[in-house]
Amino acid sequence: MPIRPARRITQTAPKDFGMFARAAGRPGDLIHLELGMPAEDTPQHIKDATIAALQGGAVHYSDLQGLPELRAALADKLNRRNRISVGAHEVLVTNGLTQASFAAFMAFLDAGDEVLLLEPYYPQHLGKAELAGARVVTAPLDAADGFAIRRALIEPRITARTRALVLVNPCNPTGRVYRRDELQVIADLAQAHDLLVLSDEVYEEITYDGAEHVSIASLPGMTERTISMFAFTKAYAMDGWRLGYLAADAALIGPLMKVTTNEVTHVNTFIQAGALAAVTGPPEVLAGMVARDRARRDLVVARLNQMPGVTCAPVEGTIYAFPDISGTRLRAQAAAEALLEKAGVVVEAGSFYGPAGAHHLRICFGCAEPDRLEEAMDRMQRFFNGL
Numbered sequence: 001m002p003i004r005p006a007r008r009i010t011q012t013a014p015k016d017f018g019m020f021a022r023a024a025g026r027p028g029d030l031i032h033l034e035l036g037m038p039a040e041d042t043p044q045h046i047k048d049a050t051i052a053a054l055q056g057g058a059v060h061y062s063d064l065q066g067l068p069e070l071r072a073a074l075a076d077k078l079n080r081r082n083r084i085s086v087g088a089h090e091v092l093v094t095n096g097l098t099q100a101s102f103a104a105f106m107a108f109l110d111a112g113d114e115v116l117l118l119e120p121y122y123p124q125h126l127g128k129a130e131l132a133g134a135r136v137v138t139a140p141l142d143a144a145d146g147f148a149i150r151r152a153l154i155e156p157r158i159t160a161r162t163r164a165l166v167l168v169n170p171c172n173p174t175g176r177v178y179r180r181d182e183l184q185v186i187a188d189l190a191q192a193h194d195l196l197v198l199s200d201e202v203y204e205e206i207t208y209d210g211a212e213h214v215s216i217a218s219l220p221g222m223t224e225r226t227i228s229m230f231a232f233t234k235a236y237a238m239d240g241w242r243l244g245y246l247a248a249d250a251a252l253i254g255p256l257m258k259v260t261t262n263e264v265t266h267v268n269t270f271i272q273a274g275a276l277a278a279v280t281g282p283p284e285v286l287a288g289m290v291a292r293d294r295a296r297r298d299l300v301v302a303r304l305n306q307m308p309g310v311t312c313a314p315v316e317g318t319i320y321a322f323p324d325i326s327g328t329r330l331r332a333q334a335a336a337e338a339l340l341e342k343a344g345v346v347v348e349a350g351s352f353y354g355p356a357g358a359h360h361l362r363i364c365f366g367c368a369e370p371d372r373l374e375e376a377m378d379r380m381q382r383f384f385n386g387l
């Protein structure tokens with residue numbers, strides 16, 4: 001008899017890796033714009049601090065919650081920048097945002113609980129909610145309205161079983177940076193319906209043209225019902241390091257640690273020295289990386305808007321453009337597959353993020369150098385001209 005996997009594996013939908021999986025191993029000169037993998041290198045001072053810690057013997061087990069000096073620095077940053085009032089005892093260092101959200105879903109959801117995702121959503125959240133046994137309910141936002149948060153689109157989806165709402169701000173894939181009044185809608189609903197908010201702020205540092213990133217936990221009454229999740233992944237180009245953190249009220253940290261300590265004990269000790277260097281390091285480094293992302297964004301958004309049938313809204317934050325291709329008459333998946341086959345450009349179909357993205361493509365401009373982005377845009381232009 002074959003060994004039978006657990007029901008939590010067999011009874012959840014298989015994970016679709018989208019165009020990344022379809023393009024994998026293909027020969028030829030493909031330009032990969034499907035994954036949110038920064039083109040930049042990790043800044044040198046972060047590497048240096050990590051190497052020094054490794055050479056200095058930081059190779060043993062350490063604090064289960066994260067190095068105390070790192071948590072203190074993160075608490076300082078959270079109070080100052082995010083206006084989230086937490087102490088070092090309310091910070092948990094994690095293996096990327098992925099592990100933070102996994103811990104949150106596992107610690108706070110029971111089988112049959114409902115989790116509300118704003119759509120377009122980040123698919124990993126769906127997979128993890130399902131692994132935790134929860135039922136995912138989506139609240140599609142309106143493309144014509146810039147995928148803004150509107151109470152009328154969300155409240156009807158809340159039932160007596162809804163336990164949590166997931167927010168991604170700035171939003172992958174739409175590139176929207178939610179305004180304070182939009183966040184207030186979520187805060188009001190969370191308080192009225194006694195919901196936990198899982199706030200994915202992995203792109204908090206990557207905003208453009210003065211768009212202000214507001215952490216929902218900074219709104220009145222929200223600190224105690226929000227798990228705010230961050231990572232070094234995108235802004236510091238540390239995706240392979242697997243390093244993130246969360247902030248939550250002291251009462252929530254115990255349940256979260258029950259998951260993380262059983263899962264991984266704690267995060268690698270010496271890379272936490274790199275995290276400390278990142279969070280206490282010169283702000284110009286971060287500003288330089290964001291400035292280069294802004295230039296990439298300007299290039300891609302301008303070029304997309306020159307393509308027939310394609311309209312790209314301004315990107316307020318993140319490293320993604322989310323153009324509407326309804327004028328081409330192609331559906332998102334068909335367009336993404338044709339771009340792979342005929343143009344050698346790999347982009348993600350908007351439908352990967354739920355049906356609300358059926359007429360969009362998601363294009364990562366943060367993952368390639370400007371000359372490759374130009375080449376990708378030339379290829380896409382030729383493809384759309386030829387339809």
Ligand SMILES: Cc1ncc(COP(=O)(O)O)c(C=O)c1O
Pocket residue numbers: 036095096097098099122168172200202231232233239243244
């Ligand atoms: C919205 C969102 N959340 C989480 C992640 C994963 O973050 P990490 O690599 O820190 O686990 C990503 C990566 O693309 C993302 O876009």
